[in-house]
Amino acid sequence: MRDITKMTGLSLATVSKYLNGGNVLPENRALIEQAIRELHYEVNEVARGLAKNKTKTIGVLIHHLDNIFASTIIARIEDILRQHDYGTIVCDCRGDLKLEEQEIRFLLNKRVDGIITLPTSGNAEYLQPAVERKVPVVLIDRTFGNGMFDTVLVDNREAVRGAVSVLIEKGHQRIGMICGGDQEYTARERLRGYFEALESANLKIEDRLIKRGELSVQHGYRGMKELLEREERPTAVFLSNYEITLGAIVALNESGVKFPEDISIVGFDNMMLSQVIRPKLWMVVQPMDEIAEQAAELMLKRLEFDTEGEPVSVHLKTELICGDSIKEIK
């Protein structure tokens, strides 16, 4: 930049003004533009960040980056933010609470302008440093119910209730559920949807049919195996996320149990899976793109306008895709 002033005879202030879109005499503008070209000048965003106290980067903290749901959303968010000149620093805390806390500090030290997160933790404690620094936070997929942050959620409860109701309508009474742990908001909501469906059909809730655990292929696999071993097998099982669905299907394949003949299933999260697997899976799918868009938009709004306004909560609908993985019984 100094070189530009030398080359043009203008001052730092003028050049800076030009760079930031201010008014400059046409002749000077031309001068500067030429200098920039000749010198291959590019702004040093670090210096600018220091001077402006804004880095034009926002931190994205998620529980698992190698998770189709998360990575799809992040990809879209990144895309949108970049179009608004924001970069994103992505941190994956691998489902580790300690790491999650550290990562927030890490991002804050890098002076990100905002944080978008798919939380691991069940409480907002770890976000305290961000609150103190008044760095805006947008939550995706999970919330803490304290109403302190902008949030993008999906109607998990409703989605599961609907899907399980379909099972019930088709005559299923003993319906298994493989889901996440009670400490997770999303898992709790999905489980509640399951309960609600059973209750409103006056079916009894059997704890042995519910397999709580990680949202992992492993857990899906083991959960399904355990359900299959029971003397009174469920006639249908709800699989409450993508990884679990995958694992459960592996278990079925291995055990030679066919769906929907021997057992009915409904999966979650990945439309593609429902098309690839034969017979076609019934599946609850989330509007990933919209989740991403809403989250990015909420963040951009905070950044450009009302830094202090009331937290906003966006609720999105899921969709139930019909397939052939449910058998009508009785």
Add this chain to the structure above:
Amino acid sequence: MRDITKMTGLSLATVSKYLNGGNVLPENRALIEQAIRELHYEVNEVARGLAKNKTKTIGVLIHHLDNIFASTIIARIEDILRQHDYGTIVCDCRGDLKLEEQEIRFLLNKRVDGIITLPTSGNAEYLQPAVERKVPVVLIDRTFGNGMFDTVLVDNREAVRGAVSVLIEKGHQRIGMICGGDQEYTARERLRGYFEALESANLKIEDRLIKRGELSVQHGYRGMKELLEREERPTAVFLSNYEITLGAIVALNESGVKFPEDISIVGFDNMMLSQVIRPKLWMVVQPMDEIAEQAAELMLKRLEFDTEGEPVSVHLKTELICGDSIKEIK
């Protein structure tokens, strides 16, 4: 930081030294530590970055973040780098050459210390700015054959040759291939492996059996459909990446064509898929973790030691997973 000096009566230099692990009198150390605690002080990495001309962040530029191969690798890289105190700015250029070029500048302007990339482009042009600034670059999965950058590759050609040879051994003569476009290094290599296998078995290469296109579910789907429509159907098809495999299987399911009875297939990239899909898929799998680890390590080496040494190229082996998706014929 200024507050710390006031609180402790020490100078900026001393505090800075402490923060950077220099020698400080035990008493002063204690003083500083207490001040830090009371003030909730955290380094401003932006300011530090400006002063040191090192940002401790490295840019990761990939063609598609919502791609299981890419996101798995990125997740692991991010993990490793963070353990060495490096953050990562992830950019997804969505397979767009223009964007890819822009993103490099974007990263450079953010003054990343290094760039790791899974390139979209077939030539190194867009990396020129990085070279000029002497920012180290590590290539993953694809190379430009100019030997200018550290690179982590997989034996694509060998992998496909091996897999196709298995098909041939099992009696297949008309073997289809659905793969990426000729402008992609990886696609070219895989195709060459296919050719080599056919040639060494003295089978003729039929261009009509080769479906070049995007590495997308779409292309896999259409490619398979087209192959199925031919009057002389291939008896086997090699599917040369994960998305293509997925798409092809959808096509098979839709068309009611069963594997391995009606057609044999070998997939690529995702072990999980091979377990979930029934019958079990034969599949070439890449050592994702190792790819990530090698890439991260190459980058760290450049950063900490020989910034000027000769480019290193790491070659990794793939694995061929046996399944039930190949029928022995004749």
Add this chain to the structure above:
DNA sequence: GTGAAAGCGCTAACAT
């Protein structure tokens, strides 16, 4: 519209 000067928060000689 332009320029001079102060300052963003930190590091790195250099001198003590």
Add this chain to the structure above:
DNA sequence: ATGTTAGCGCTTTCAC
């Protein structure tokens, strides 16, 4: 071991 000082590359106030 500690303090003084200059400076990293840019923005921004305030005169002009």
